[in-house]
Amino acid sequence: MIRFLHKVAKHFASAAQPQIHFPNHLKPARINLSLKSYLKSNPIKTVLLFSDLLMKKISAVDSYSLLYVIKACAKKSLGTEGKQAHALVIKLGYEPIIFLQTSLMDMYAAIASVTDVHKVFDEIPNKNVVCWTSLISAYVQNQKSYRAVEIFRQMQLHNVEPDQVAFTVALSACADLGALDKGEWVHDLISRKPEFSEDLSLMNALLNMYVKCGDIRKAKLVFDNIRIKDVRTWTSMIVGHAVHGQAEDSLRLFSALEEENKLRSSKSRGTTDELLVPNDVMFIGVLMACSHAGMVEEGKRYFRSMIEEYGIKPRLSHFGCMVDLFCRCGLLKEAYSFILAMPIQPNAVIWRTLLGASGVYGNGELAAVARSKLYELNASLVGDDVALSNIYAAKGMWEEKIMLRHEMTQRRTPGCSSVEVGKLHS
DNA sequence: TTAGGGTTAG
Numbered sequence: 001m002i003r004f005l006h007k008v009a010k011h012f013a014s015a016a017q018p019q020i021h022f023p024n025h026l027k028p029a030r031i032n033l034s035l036k037s038y039l040k041s042n043p044i045k046t047v048l049l050f051s052d053l054l055m056k057k058i059s060a061v062d063s064y065s066l067l068y069v070i071k072a073c074a075k076k077s078l079g080t081e082g083k084q085a086h087a088l089v090i091k092l093g094y095e096p097i098i099f100l101q102t103s104l105m106d107m108y109a110a111i112a113s114v115t116d117v118h119k120v121f122d123e124i125p126n127k128n129v130v131c132w133t134s135l136i137s138a139y140v141q142n143q144k145s146y147r148a149v150e151i152f153r154q155m156q157l158h159n160v161e162p163d164q165v166a167f168t169v170a171l172s173a174c175a176d177l178g179a180l181d182k183g184e185w186v187h188d189l190i191s192r193k194p195e196f197s198e199d200l201s202l203m204n205a206l207l208n209m210y211v212k213c214g215d216i217r218k219a220k221l222v223f224d225n226i227r228i229k230d231v232r233t234w235t236s237m238i239v240g241h242a243v244h245g246q247a248e249d250s251l252r253l254f255s256a257l258e259e260e261n262k263l264r265s266s267k268s269r270g271t272t273d274e275l276l277v278p279n280d281v282m283f284i285g286v287l288m289a290c291s292h293a294g295m296v297e298e299g300k301r302y303f304r305s306m307i308e309e310y311g312i313k314p315r316l317s318h319f320g321c322m323v324d325l326f327c328r329c330g331l332l333k334e335a336y337s338f339i340l341a342m343p344i345q346p347n348a349v350i351w352r353t354l355l356g357a358s359g360v361y362g363n364g365e366l367a368a369v370a371r372s373k374l375y376e377l378n379a380s381l382v383g384d385d386v387a388l389s390n391i392y393a394a395k396g397m398w399e400e401k402i403m404l405r406h407e408m409t410q411r412r413t414p415g416c417s418s419v420e421v422g423k424l425h426s
Numbered sequence: 427t428t429a430g431g432g433t434t435a436g
Contacts, residue, residue: 032427067428102429133430168431175432204432211433235433243435281434288435321435349436356436 028062035068039075046072047081063094067103074107082107098124102134109138129155133166140173148173149182162189164199171205175212183209197225204232211240231276239285247293254278254286280312287321291328299325316347323350327357332366348377359387364400367391 038045050069053060073082108116117138132155139148152170174183210219241250283306290299326335351373358367392401
């Protein structure tokens with residue numbers, strides 16, 4: 001990216017000079033088409049092209065070009081370039097364009113500068129629902145959901161009526177907080193707008209809020225009322241049942257989806273457009289359900305089906321679910337061989353799952369292996385040594401326990417702790 | 427041609 005400001009200064013210095021006519025390929029309207037299309041396929045290219053244009057002629061770019069480049073910076077979290085684009089918005093006198101302001105807010109949210117998001121927001125003279133929603137969304141994205149809900153309230157106090165998007169973001173804040181009362185309040189506001197029940201993103205957010213807040217009964221009611229569901233709808237409900245220990249409901253729902261797909265594919269003679277193809281996230285729910293219900297064989301079958309039938313490449317999360325499944329059933333050796341056979345490097349969470357289960361089932365040998373792996377990964381916690389030490393104690397392996405104690409004192413620096421004084425922010 | 431939206435184990 002070139003130095004925007006330098007270029008801008010040069011532009012203003014030569015402002016009194018006669019207008020230069022540019023060849024067609026340097027006219028903003030044509031260039032904007034390219035900037036816009038790169039934004040979808042390769043946002044970095046949008047930034048590079050924009051930068052290239054500035055090098056040639058500053059008047060080759062207009063407010064639309066800036067909009068696209070700001071969006072590209074947001075997508076790729078390019079803070080330096082995004083701030084330079086902001087400077088250019090100011091220098092070129094595009095500040096009154098509200099579309100640019102909300103995009104700038106989005107860009108600052110993407111680079112985790114919530115203070116800057118708020119500064120941009122404060123300077124917008126006539127804030128509409130989109131500006132407010134961008135602000136709320138910035139707080140949610142940056143793990144400040146409590147503040148997001150507060151701002152949602154403020155928005156209404158300023159007589160700005162929430163629309164579907166504002167409600168969706170507000171619900172995701174409530175979900176994030178696990179705040180059922182707040183979520184129900186938002187639900188009540190939504191109910192006053194019957195036409196909003198047609199918005200699938202909003203209904204999915206509502207469903208997800210009930211799932212995250214632990215009200216599965218209400219989540220199911222929302223699920224049943226969604227006429228045309230998508231993969232996210234099914235996923236939220238399948239995961240919802242699974243995390244709340246309703247493994248049978250979760251798996252029944254998954255089977256229902258598979259049946260529905262079979263029916264649709266036989267009707268549509270092979271076209272797969274309308275099929276709700278299970279994705280990787282959905283399988284996390286399915287595997288979790290198996291794990292909670294101790295269904296090892298089913299879990300193995302689903303794991304294979306995910307790879308072979310659905311062509312989904314398992315991620316660390318899927319391997320983690322499988323290790324969890326074996327461990328919960330006490331199949332520690334199987335869990336260990338599964339970990340060794342993994343095509344990707346197991347993380348600390350996986351080894352800690354094995355360590356925890358080794359404690360439950362009293363397998364000192366595997367506990368020691370898991371603990372040493374955690375050291376190798378430089379991810380061990382004091383609790384890991386304590387877990388192993390407890391296993392040695394339970395099995396009467398006093399020598400090992402003393403050795404471990406010695407190692408612990410050699411390795412660890414004396415502990416220190418801290419407490420936060422003052423207001424606790426969520 | 428211009429803005430803000432949701433699913434993920436332990």
